[in-house]
Amino acid sequence: MDDRQEAIKWFSELQTLVPTDPALLARLGRMHEADDDKSLAFQCFQEANRYYPCDIDVISWLGSYYVEAGTYERAMPFFAHAAALQPDVVRWQLMVASCLRRSGNYQEAVDHYKATHQRFPDNVDCLKYLARVTADMKLDESHEYAERLRRAQKLQERKLQRQQRSSQREGSQQQDEDEPEERMRASPEARSAGSSAKAGSSSRRRRGQQEEDEEDDSALAADTELPKAIDATYIDPLQGLPERPKTAARRGPPLGEEDGFGDDDLDDMLLPE
Secondary structure (H helix, E strand, O other), X not given: OHHHHHHHHHHHHHHHHOOOXXXXXXXXXXXXXXXXOHHHHHHHHHHHHHHXXXXXXXXXXXXXXXXXXXXXXXXXXXXXXXXXXXXXXXXXXXXXXXXXXXXXXXXXXXXXXXXXXXXXXXOHHHHHHHHHHHHHOOOOOHHHHHHHHHHHHHHHHHHHHHHHHHHHHHHHHHHHHHHHHHHHOOOHHHHHHHHHHHHHHHHHHHHHHXXXXXXXXXXXXXXXXXXXXXXXXXXXXXXXXXXXXXXXOOOOOOOOOXXXXXXXXXXXXXXXX
């Protein structure tokens, strides 16, 4: 504690010399947050954002701060700005949509989810939101999004299986590459036998890979024709954000009480880093 207080003292002195340095302000903000002084941390991050509004970590912190305060209208511009800076990162778009929904703009939230889905058609999280929100709003397209979700989940599962098999094959290939040195020390008869065995093993692996890929494609094609139960549970990206100071009274119902979206487990992949 004493070391931290001493560090804060010297960084504060330095900040008086260079009051517009955004990196220094952000560093000082993190130190105040670690010291559990949320008010001073907010002031530092706010100033850092004013002098350099393109720092994703600072933007994320401020957005999370306002979410914890329950002021989603003030949090949304920060996530929208993060989405503009990182247009290929889907979680910022999902946070904007969640802010819209939690502030009561349900139709705008659905429209934003739809726009996000058009840009990231294979993103399972976005489809989960769409399937759940459209179902809760009793919209006709909810069944369509549920079907798209099922197919995307199946594609994701197949892709993971192929990656796992590919890793296993690479490990086996590396083992084969290590064998020549051992065969060089063996007799000519043993080297000949080893080469034949390696050729046979490589041929079997190639045939096995081709058969597995064909099996995956056939199974996926068949699966798209058979209706199955849909896992439409999803994680609200605005829940479970890093704890921020509750310096303002929460506006609106508490998290998790206003719409039935608050009982899901948390997925840290969607949260600000």
